[in-house]
Amino acid sequence: MSESKGNAFGAIETFGLVWVLEAGDAMCKAGDVNLIGYENTASGYISILVEGDVSAVEAAVHAGVEAVEALGAEVYSSVVIPRPHPDLKKITDRYRLENLLPY
Template sequence: MERYEAIGAIETFGLVFVLEAADAMCKAADVEVLGYENVASGYISVIVKGDVAACKAAVEAGVQAVANMGAEVYSSVVIASPHIDLSKIVSRYALENLLPSGEEVK
């Protein structure tokens, strides 16, 4: 995994809310969804990459989108210039690793 200028993440409760957040994030700024994590308790995080300003704008838009639906964002973060070792965590949740064998992210 290459070094990103920034990564941003939002954690909320429920698939519908995280989909709304991810959609708002991608529409608000030039970011790419890296992946997501759905834990057993229903908390779901979505992770994006891009430059620092884009990640900040995307996370703000995602947080607002969830709030507009009447839900709560439990956590959000933008990490500018993440350490290369974070790739060990982020790659575990990458979309490529969540697809059936042989499928590509489009």
């Protein structure tokens, strides 16, 4: 993990930008996590990824799921990966916001 804040990844996938923004906001407010980025996966499903210490990522994903469900939307999937294998960096680096934005 480049410039990593911790040793875990977390992700939530839901349908639509509004719900993924709500999830991301809740995730970033729930714990000391770093927003990696997002991906519009297919047909309106969007995934949002965070990294940090295991407990912070667990709390963030839990809060994000609860926030989406509180709006009456459905979380398609969520995951917390403690101590991810270093090769996952090949995938997550593709979605890092600093790699997508021109500044």
